[in-house]
Amino acid sequence: MPDKTRKLRLIFIIYWILLAYILAALVWWFIALNRQNKLMTRYEIGQLDKTSATYPAEAAKFYDQEKRKTAQYAGEGVTFFLLIVAGAVFVFRAFRKQLKDSQNQQHFMMALTHELKTPIAVAKLNLETMQKRKLDEQQQQRLLQTALQETNRLNTLCNNMLLSSQIEAGGYRITDEETNFSELVNNCVQDFLNRFPQSNIQASIAEDQFVLGDRLLLQLLVNNLIDNAIKYSPKEAAIRIELSGGQHRLSLRVKDEGKGISDEEKKKIFNKYYRVGNAATRAAKGTGLGLYLSKKIARQHNANISVTDNAPTGSIFTVELPAYSEKR
Numbered sequence: 001m002p003d004k005t006r007k008l009r010l011i012f013i014i015y016w017i018l019l020a021y022i023l024a025a026l027v028w029w030f031i032a033l034n035r036q037n038k039l040m041t042r043y044e045i046g047q048l049d050k051t052s053a054t055y056p057a058e059a060a061k062f063y064d065q066e067k068r069k070t071a072q073y074a075g076e077g078v079t080f081f082l083l084i085v086a087g088a089v090f091v092f093r094a095f096r097k098q099l100k101d102s103q104n105q106q107h108f109m110m111a112l113t114h115e116l117k118t119p120i121a122v123a124k125l126n127l128e129t130m131q132k133r134k135l136d137e138q139q140q141q142r143l144l145q146t147a148l149q150e151t152n153r154l155n156t157l158c159n160n161m162l163l164s165s166q167i168e169a170g171g172y173r174i175t176d177e178e179t180n181f182s183e184l185v186n187n188c189v190q191d192f193l194n195r196f197p198q199s200n201i202q203a204s205i206a207e208d209q210f211v212l213g214d215r216l217l218l219q220l221l222v223n224n225l226i227d228n229a230i231k232y233s234p235k236e237a238a239i240r241i242e243l244s245g246g247q248h249r250l251s252l253r254v255k256d257e258g259k260g261i262s263d264e265e266k267k268k269i270f271n272k273y274y275r276v277g278n279a280a281t282r283a284a285k286g287t288g289l290g291l292y293l294s295k296k297i298a299r300q301h302n303a304n305i306s307v308t309d310n311a312p313t314g315s316i317f318t319v320e321l322p323a324y325s326e327k328r
Contacts, residue, residue: 012095019088026084030077034070041066116157119150149195156227159220164272164289167296174214174300178324181218181250182209185243188222192230199230200238209245212324213301221297222252224290225317229256233314250321257314266307270295294319 044062048055126143129135135143166172182205189203211218229239237257244251261269268274272292298305303321310316 009099012099015091015095019084022084023081026077026080030073033073037066037069037073116154119154119157122150123147152195156223161289163217163220164293164296167293167300174217176212177215179211179213179215179218180208181211181252181321182207182243184215184219185222185241185252188219188226189241191223192226196230198235200236201226201230201241202238203241205241205243206245209243209250210324211250211301211321213321217297218301221294221319224294225252225254225319228290228317229254229258229315232256232258234258237314246323247325248323250323252319252321254317255310255314256316257310260309260313261307261315269307270305 041062045059048058052058126147130140130143163172186203186205189201189205192199193201226239226241233239233256239257240253240255242251242253242255244253270291272289274292295305298319298321301321303319305317305319308316308318
C-alpha cells in the first residue's frame, strides 16, 4: 500500500479513537454533573428544618431546581453530541473522498504512464525500422501510418490533460462562435476513418446544422465519444455516428456494439478518472478523462449528455445541443 494511503488510514484510525474518547467524556460529564446536582439537592434539603411549616414548599423548590439543571445538562449534552456527530460525518465523508481521490490519482498515473510510453515506443520502433532497413513503399507507408496513429493518440491524450487542467482552474476562455456542427462531425469521422481504416465506422449526418460554441471543445467532445466507441468495441463491430437536427435542438448519437455498460456504472462513467471494469483486468486503453471532459464540455454549451443501452449489445452516447439557426 502506498505511503500516502497508509498515512491517511492511520490518521483516520486516530481520529475515530479521539472521537470515541470525546463521546465517552461527554457521557461521563453528564453523569458526573447530574450526580453532583442530586448530591447538592440532598444536601440543601438536609439543611432545612423538617418541623417547619414551609418545609414541603422549600423542598419542592429544591427538587424543581434539580430537575431544571438536569434538563439543562441533558440539553447541552444532546447539543454537543449532535454537533460532534455532524462533524464526524463531515470528516468521514471528506476522508473517504480524499482516499478515493488518492486511489483514483494513483490509477490515473499508472494508466497515464502506460498511455504515454506506448505511442512513443511504437513510433520510435517504426522510425528505427525504416532507418535501419530498406523497405518497399507499401511497408514504409504502413509503418508511417502506424506511427501517425500513435502520434495522434498521444496528441489527443495531451489535449485532454491540458484542457482538463485549464477548465478546472478556470484558465480556459470559451469562445462562442457560429459553427457548422455537421461539418465538424464529418471531419472528425473522416479523421478516424483515416487513422483506423480497419474500423467499421458508419455515419449519417444531417447537413448544415449549426451551433454556437467553442469549436475546439466541440471537436474534442466528438472525438472523445468516437474514440471511446472504438476502444470498447470489437474490431469488426459497427460504430455508427448519427447527427439529426431540429428547430431548437440537435442530437448527436454515437452507437457501439461493445459489451455495454451496467446500470451501476452508468452513474459513474462521467466521473473524473473513472474507467469501466476492474483496474486489474480491464484491457481497454485510457486515463478516465475522455468522458469526464465530454460532460464538462456539454454543460458549458448548455447541452445534455447521456448513455443508454444499444440493442442487442453495446452503448449509445447521446448529446443534445441547442441549435443555432441565425446563419450568416
